[in-house]
Amino acid sequence: MDAAKPDVSSVDQFLKTVERRALRMAEMATSNRDEAMDLVQDAMFGFVRHYTAKPAADWAPLFYRVLDSRINDWHRRRTVRGRWLAVWTKTGDDEDGVDEIAQAPDQTDPGPLLRLAGSEASIALDGALKKLPTRQRQAFLLRVWEGFDVATTAAVMRCSEGSVKTHLSRALAALRRALESYA
Amino acid sequence: MNQEPLPNWTGQAKQVLDESAQGLDAATLSRLNRARQRALEQARPRVMRPWFLPAGLASACAVLITVAVAWHTPTNMPAPTVSGATAGTFASDLDMMTSDDGIEFYEDLDFYAWLDSQEKDNNG
Numbered sequence: 001m002d003a004a005k006p007d008v009s010s011v012d013q014f015l016k017t018v019e020r021r022a023l024r025m026a027e028m029a030t031s032n033r034d035e036a037m038d039l040v041q042d043a044m045f046g047f048v049r050h051y052t053a054k055p056a057a058d059w060a061p062l063f064y065r066v067l068d069s070r071i072n073d074w075h076r077r078r079t080v081r082g083r084w085l086a087v088w089t090k091t092g093d094d095e096d097g098v099d100e101i102a103q104a105p106d107q108t109d110p111g112p113l114l115r116l117a118g119s120e121a122s123i124a125l126d127g128a129l130k131k132l133p134t135r136q137r138q139a140f141l142l143r144v145w146e147g148f149d150v151a152t153t154a155a156v157m158r159c160s161e162g163s164v165k166t167h168l169s170r171a172l173a174a175l176r177r178a179l180e181s182y183a
Numbered sequence: 184m185n186q187e188p189l190p191n192w193t194g195q196a197k198q199v200l201d202e203s204a205q206g207l208d209a210a211t212l213s214r215l216n217r218a219r220q221r222a223l224e225q226a227r228p229r230v231m232r233p234w235f236l237p238a239g240l241a242s243a244c245a246v247l248i249t250v251a252v253a254w255h256t257p258t259n260m261p262a263p264t265v266s267g268a269t270a271g272t273f274a275s276d277l278d279m280m281t282s283d284d285g286i287e288f289y290e291d292l293d294f295y296a297w298l299d300s301q302e303k304d305n306n307g
Contacts, residue, residue: 008223008226008227011223011226012219012223015219015222015223016219019215019218019219020204020205020207020212020215021200021204023204023207023211023215024200024203024204024207033211037211037214037215037218040215040218041218041221041222044218044219044221044222045221045222045225047222048222048223048225048226049225052226121195121199122199122202122203125196125199125200126203141200143189144189144193144196144197144200145196145197145200145201149186150186150187165187172189172190172193175196176192
């Protein structure tokens with residue numbers, strides 16, 4: 001581990017800038033604020049313990065990497081607990097049978113959110129994001145909300161850049177469908 | 184690096200998400216603050232209490248003095264003993280006092296020893 005001593009006030013400031021978005025991400029993953037709070041706290045602990053000695057420019061990807069790991073662990077635990085239910089329910093996490101070319105986004109399209117007013121758009125987007133498979137949702141949130149590039153998103157999610165593109169493409173298509181049907 | 188552009192509507196999605204994060208209630212923000220402070224406790228340097236330093240120094244001095252004293256104290260000092268000659272004299276005196284032989288016998292003991300050596304010389 002690096003021996004450099006972290007500047008506590010800098011770490012505090014950094015965590016303040018990410019904690020709300022981190023909580024919302026975890027909340028979309030768990031659909032439960034208390035569990036989301038636990039995940040965020042775990043992520044903060046892990047980040048402070050292991051990564052604050054790294055350069056501050058790397059903190060955001062490192063923090064989200066810890067959070068992403070905690071979210072995945074949470075889903076794994078849930079999957080183990082509720083495995084018997086999987087026989088009866090389809091998770092929607094399957095990645096097969098999707099025509100990615102047909103789903104390629106049209107850059108000029110005003111998009112499905114324009115038709116929705118303020119709080120309605122928020123509710124619709126929140127609901128649509130919660131229904132996404134975990135990896136698709138994480139790819140969307142990291143790329144679109146955090147603004148990470150593909151390479152950074154891949155590093156955070158511990159997958160290839162190609163996987164990030166695939167997850168994101170499917171997430172965009174699924175969100176569009178969900179938001180259009182909401183309107 | 185090939186960065187595929189995101190569709191325009193994702194900008195609106197980002198704005199909606201930002202608003203949802205900014206709109207978190209006070210209780211949730213307070214919990215986030217407490218979680219952050221607990222996490223930061225790990226990064227804060229541990230504060231040494233003011234009495235730790237003199238107490239530590241005193242303990243160190245005490246240990247040092249103990250070690251020094253123990254080091255310079257001869258651990259294999261001979262116990263008070265009686266030399267062989269002294270022990271022999273003491274035993275002889277004791278024999279003389281407790282023996283039934285007269286004190287003259289012991290006074291002539293040197294003579295008997297000389298006589299004994301003379302006889303051996305004559306025989307040899």
